[in-house]
Amino acid sequence: MRITVAATREQDAAGIEGAALRSSYTRCRALAAEHGKTFHLATLLLPAAKRPFVHALYGFARHVDDIVDVTPLLTDAERAERLTRWSEEFLLDLDWGETSDPISRALLDTVARWSIPHSYFADFLDSMRMDLTIRSYPTYDDLRTYMWGSAAVIGLQMVPLLGRRDEDVRWDVIEAHAIDLGLAFQMTNFLRDVAEDLRRGRIYLPQETLDMFGVDADRLRRGVVDESIRNLLAFEIERTRGLYAAAAPGIELVHPTSQDCLRAALTLYSEILAEIEQADYDVFSTRLRVGQRRRATVGLNALRGAVRARRGTQTSVPPLPTASR
Structure with a gap:
């Protein structure tokens, strides 16, 4: 595994020590760079x-x-068994504070330093198990139950790292906005990835919305964009934009050194919705994304703001609790 200069510099700044722990963080960094471009x-x-x-x-x-x-080469039942076994071991490791797993090692260190509630990870694993047994969701409320574990708690995990603007800002207010942003990101993924999810046998658009516009699973599988599918996707896009609008005020409440990160993520992800509209709602032919030039423009503008925010600000990272060393 190639350890980059950037990874070394980041880990030094974070006070991460020990070869095994640093290697774990490096592996996680590589996963983020490869699979989570935005x-x-x-x-x-x-x-x-x-x-x-x-x-x-x-x-x-x-x-x-x-x-x-x-x-590869596993049935859903075999995947469920493997996930259940892995999850049980992980949650025990999480409570114990130690693990031999090369990915979880960095996660346990992060949880200990930032006092992230363990329940968030249990809820996430519950939603991942749902993916192996549930193929569709009757209502939007049912879908939100799934998204609580798959998206909302991920936003909540980030809150301690993002920090707050000042001590007058209530953590629960930031958390409410973080939940909305997590849901907005997840719904954007669902809308962009309709075709990919269908290939995996799943539909993440509520059945009640499909019924509203006269669309069924077979019609989605044909991959032909007609007026009913356009109306269906337009309806869910507007619902998702409502989540982004609810989340946006939270950006000004987090620490100034975190605001440009959130602003860039919200901008780029929300613009995927516009890409769907510009493609005449064709989410079947290709995986739509924001163009590289636009990504570069947003990233550069945000970088200027992030650099200004860091001037005169010292970033503090909680030390690993003594009991967990």
């Missing part, structure tokens, strides 16, 4: 000392997602 770009806007911990959160989620969706 996420990784936004993470680079955070102070160097905080980036490894965000990589650990992403690496853990990606590792579990791979167990669910990527493991």
Whole structure:
């Protein structure tokens, strides 16, 4: 595994020590760079000392997602058994504070330093298990139950790392906005990835919305964009834009050194919705994304703001509790 100069600098800034732990953080960083392009770009806007911990959160989620969706030559029942066994071992390790797993090691260190509630990870694993047994969701409320564990708690995991603007800002207010942003990101993924999810036998658009516009699973599988499918996707896009609008005020409440990271992520992810509209709602022919030039423009503008925010600001990282060393 190639350890980059950037990874070394970030881990030094974060006070991460020990070859095994540093190797774990490096593996998580590589997963984020390979699979989460927009996420990784936004993470680079955070102070160097905080980036490894965000990589650990992403690496853990990606590792579990791979167990669910990527493991070759296994039936859903075999994947479920493997995920259950892995989850039980992980939650025991989480309570114990030690692990031999090369991905989880960085995650446990991050959880201990930032006092992230263990229940968030249990809820995430519950939603991942749902992917192996549930193929569709009758109502939007049912879908939100799934998204609580798959998206909302990921936003909540990030809150301690992002920090707050000042002591007058209530943590629960930031958390409410973080939940909305997590849901917005997840719904954007669902809308962009309709075709990919269908190939995996799943539909993440509520059945009640499909019924509203006269669309069924077979019609989606044909992949022909007609007026009913356009109306269906337009309806869910507007619902998702409402989540982004609810989340946006939270950006001004987090620490100034975290604001440009969130602003860039919100901008780039929300613009995927516009890409769907510009493609005449064709989410079947190709995986739509924001163009590289636009990504570079947003990233560069956000970088300027992030650099200004860091001037005169010292980033503090909680030390690992003595009991967990």
